[in-house]
Amino acid sequence: xxxxxxxxxxxxxxxxxxxxxxxxxxxGLIGYFYADxxxxxxxxxxxxxxxxxxxxxxxxxxxxxLKAAELFRCIGKAEAEGGACKEMDTRKLVLMMLLxxxxxxxxxxxxFPIATVLFIGSFLWLAGARKLWxxxxxxxxxxxxLIYIFVKVVYLPLPKGDFFFEDITLAIYRALFIM
Amino acid sequence: xxxxxxxxxxxxxxxxxFNFMMMLTGLTIGVLAGALPGIxxxxxxxxxxxxxxxxxxxxxxxxxxxxxxGGIFGGSITGILFNIPGDPMNVPATWExxxxxxxxxxxxxxxxxxxxxxxxxxxSCLVMTLxxxxxxxxxxxFSSAEYFAVVFLGLVSVVVINxxxxxxxxxxxxxxxxxxxxxxxxxxxxARFTFGSRLMExxxxxxxxxxxxxxxxxxxxxxxxxxxxTDPGLKERPKVHLMTPREIWALKGPLLRGFGxxxxxxxxxxxxxxxxxxxxxxxxxxxxxxxxEFGKGSWEGLNSTSSAINASVGGAxxxxxxLGIPGSGATAVMMGAFLxxxxxxxxxxxxxxxxxxxxxFSGMLxxxxxxxxxxxxxxxxxxxxxxxxxxxxxxxxxxxxFVGAYALRNDSSDLWYxxxxxxxxxxxxxxxxxVPPLVLGVILGPLAERYFLTTMIGxxxxxxxxxxxxxxxxxxxxxxxxxxxxxxxxxxxxxxxGKSCAAA
Numbered sequence: 001x002x003x004x005x006x007x008x009x010x011x012x013x014x015x016x017x018x019x020x021x022x023x024x025x026x027x028g029l030i031g032y033f034y035a036d037x038x039x040x041x042x043x044x045x046x047x048x049x050x051x052x053x054x055x056x057x058x059x060x061x062x063x064x065x066l067k068a069a070e071l072f073r074c075i076g077k078a079e080a081e082g083g084a085c086k087e088m089d090t091r092k093l094v095l096m097m098l099l100x101x102x103x104x105x106x107x108x109x110x111x112f113p114i115a116t117v118l119f120i121g122s123f124l125w126l127a128g129a130r131k132l133w134x135x136x137x138x139x140x141x142x143x144x145x146l147i148y149i150f151v152k153v154v155y156l157p158l159p160k161g162d163f164f165f166e167d168i169t170l171a172i173y174r175a176l177f178i179m
Numbered sequence: 180x181x182x183x184x185x186x187x188x189x190x191x192x193x194x195x196x197f198n199f200m201m202m203l204t205g206l207t208i209g210v211l212a213g214a215l216p217g218i219x220x221x222x223x224x225x226x227x228x229x230x231x232x233x234x235x236x237x238x239x240x241x242x243x244x245x246x247x248x249g250g251i252f253g254g255s256i257t258g259i260l261f262n263i264p265g266d267p268m269n270v271p272a273t274w275e276x277x278x279x280x281x282x283x284x285x286x287x288x289x290x291x292x293x294x295x296x297x298x299x300x301x302x303s304c305l306v307m308t309l310x311x312x313x314x315x316x317x318x319x320x321f322s323s324a325e326y327f328a329v330v331f332l333g334l335v336s337v338v339v340i341n342x343x344x345x346x347x348x349x350x351x352x353x354x355x356x357x358x359x360x361x362x363x364x365x366x367x368x369x370a371r372f373t374f375g376s377r378l379m380e381x382x383x384x385x386x387x388x389x390x391x392x393x394x395x396x397x398x399x400x401x402x403x404x405x406x407x408x409t410d411p412g413l414k415e416r417p418k419v420h421l422m423t424p425r426e427i428w429a430l431k432g433p434l435l436r437g438f439g440x441x442x443x444x445x446x447x448x449x450x451x452x453x454x455x456x457x458x459x460x461x462x463x464x465x466x467x468x469x470x471x472e473f474g475k476g477s478w479e480g481l482n483s484t485s486s487a488i489n490a491s492v493g494g495a496x497x498x499x500x501x502l503g504i505p506g507s508g509a510t511a512v513m514m515g516a517f518l519x520x521x522x523x524x525x526x527x528x529x530x531x532x533x534x535x536x537x538x539x540f541s542g543m544l545x546x547x548x549x550x551x552x553x554x555x556x557x558x559x560x561x562x563x564x565x566x567x568x569x570x571x572x573x574x575x576x577x578x579x580x581f582v583g584a585y586a587l588r589n590d591s592s593d594l595w596y597x598x599x600x601x602x603x604x605x606x607x608x609x610x611x612x613x614v615p616p617l618v619l620g621v622i623l624g625p626l627a628e629r630y631f632l633t634t635m636i637g638x639x640x641x642x643x644x645x646x647x648x649x650x651x652x653x654x655x656x657x658x659x660x661x662x663x664x665x666x667x668x669x670x671x672x673x674x675x676x677g678k679s680c681a682a683a
Contacts, residue, residue, distance in 0.1 A: 020610065024350055031357070040369040047635055049369035052628040053360040059353035067346025088609075093403040097602050100395065100577065104594045107581065120574045127402050127570030138571055146578060149215075156586050 021068035028061040095126050111161025111169035116143040144176060152178050186308065189537030192237060193545050198538075201238040202546050205245025206553035212246070213253020213265045214561060215579070220250025220266060224512045236520040237535055241542040243516055244496070247509050248546050251452055251488050252296040252554060256561050259288050261576055263394040267385055267622045268452040268491075271460035271484040273393065274615055278476035286420040289562065291430070291478060292485045293554040294422040298434055299486030301547035303442040303493025308540040311501045321447055323637070324645050327630035328654035329444060333457040333623050335658040345666075348616045351607075355620020356627070358383055365625070366632045378592040385621045387584045391597045392614045394580050396604025398573040419558045421551065433463050433479040437486030444487075445494020452491040453622060459487035465661055474615075489550075493543065499524055500536065577601075 035053050042048020099122055106115040120139035129135055150156040151173065160169040173179045192198060205227070212223035223246050231239030254265020258273030259280055272292055279288040334352065361372045362382025373379035427434070437459045444455035463483035464473045473480050499510045503525035517524050522532065529536055564572065584597035607614050638644035646652045 039371050047632060047640060049364040049367040049371060053357060053371055056353045056357040060350055063346055063349035063353055067350060070344055070346045087405040089403050089405045093399060096399060096403065100598050100601060104598050107594060108591045116578055123574040124570055127573060129570055142575060150582055157589060159591065
């Protein structure tokens with residue numbers, strides 16, 4: 001990843017500048033034809049269910065043209081890039097995103113308590129915490145607190161997990177006097 | 180008995196220890212529920228409803244109205260502190276409040292939100308007490324054309340949110356409106372963009388969109404920044420600085436405009452606090468002398484929208500009490516409480532049981548004063564969380580987001596949407612696509628569609644109906660003016676600058 005200062009100095013090629021509007025134009029066109037073909041046709045004399053989404057898509061197309069015009073006026077100027085960006089730790093970012101995606105099926109499969117303990121521990125480790133007692137205590141105490149609030153106080157039926165994980169979750173609830 | 184005497188009796192009743200305790204309990208429950216993502220103010224009202232069965236009508240309604248008022252305000256606390264708006268109506272307060280927090284003004288931002296909400300709510304209750312019946316008649320004369328016009332005004336406020344790039348704002352707004360169409364259509368019952376999946380038929384709940392885009396995007400943005408320098412001032416013991424009378428006087432304009440907009444829109448059945456919050460924010464941006472500060476931490480924007488959301492509570496109670504028409508989910512539950520106690524809200528209520536009515540009026544006035552205390556205590560409690568290390572806070576914010584998403588429908592598919600919108604929120608920030616217009620589109624788009632199509636069906640697809648009805652015509656003309664005014668203003672400024680340069 002180039003440094004922000006280096007990027008602010010060089011003028012990007014026009015295709016890079018126009019990538020955003022081109023993407024939204026393509027998205028709009030595909031979306032329009034999909035809406036036209038997939039939504040039930042309007043009853044006689046009425047606008048029908050497809051009218052509003054099509055209007056929204058036409059709005060996206062027009063806004064993309066407007067954005068392209070705005071960027072066209074800025075070609076050669078630094079503003080076309082949208083200003084300097086913050087330097088990001090790409091590896092950490094990708095791993096955190098992956099963790100956020102992985103925890104979704106994990107919550108359903110292993111249940112909320114186990115998934116949350118593992119998620120908090122892993123997330124803290126990715127975020128730079130290395131002390132084992134911080135990782136374990138934060139994740140266990142935090143999860144217990146959340147379970148008490150949401151299961152015991154608010155009666156929210158959080159996922160208990162599948163197979164034997166459900167028994168483990170129920171055992172945890174019993175140990176915590178939640179049920 | 181004169182109205183003043185009734186009001187005095189009501190005030191004495193409201194001050195009875197049990198009623199006062201109900202108010203304080205309700206406010207605390209409301210603020211906490213509003214502040215926790217996933218537990219909405221409506222959830223909290225429904226949760227306290229069973230506790231009211233054994234109570235008299237007055238304490239039970241005071242408890243519920245306190246939860247209502249506190250819940251509406253509560254979401255602003257987590258919005259200001261952590262960029263997680265508790266409810267859609269707290270989104271504009273989050274834009275300004277969180278920006279002020281990042282600048283190191285968290286104590287004052289919380290204070291402005293508390294005082295703005297309390298004063299806006301107090302004034303609207305005063306209006307409710309004085310002019311309920313005529314006000315309700317005007318609100319009832321609104322048809323779907325007027326509702327559409329009001330929502331259209333809210334959508335147009337997108338222009339005032341991001342004047343840096345109109346193109347980007349409009350792309351995000353229409354994208355949000357398109358996301359709002361996913362699922363089974365309200366008017367015709369047709370499936371749209373469901374790709375054959377039953378999970379998609381219920382659509383995407385806007386709370387998931389706003390929690391994901393704001394909170395998860397922000398956490399990733401903050402935690403993954405390389406060589407980040409944390410301002411030591413941000414880690415100091417946080418305080419809540421309530422506004423002094425001089426500060427209130429300095430912000431009297433936004434406060435009064437927010438109160439006016441909130442009461443007016445709150446009184447329109449179906450419009451509610453969310454529309455009031457966006458419209459008041461848009462109006463404030465237009466009349467502000469410092470419009471460039473909006474979105475970057477504007478005291479005026481924060482004060483106006485805080486005032487509007489709580490002013491909408493008083494407004495929403497007008498049609499309920501005077502005509503027996505609940506204008507929102509919260510007032511519908513309250514109507515249920517009235518009926519449970521054998522009382523039918525409506526014009527007869529004022530003649531049959533005026534003492535109860537005036538106790539509710541004075542109790543609501545009192546609630547808004549007590550809210551300063553309850554809001555201050557809760558804000559202090561949540562502010563302490565600011566001292567928690569950023570990585571621990573980030574992990575818990577994400578878990579709260581997941582629980583919040585799941586709590587809405589007890590459906591695991593919402594967790595996928597949450598993860599998707601969270602990651603999307605990060606990329607939107609990265610590529611300078613403004614998040615607020617997209618959220619605005621998801622929230623107001625479905626309302627706009629429903630009112631537009633209902634109007635069209637009634638008017639045989641004649642679009643001129645929006646311009647032949649005076650109220651809708653006036654609102655639409657104002658909206659169009661709001662849309663084009665910033666562009667016109669910048670051209671006029673450029674011409675003026677050009678002339679002065681030429682003269683120099």
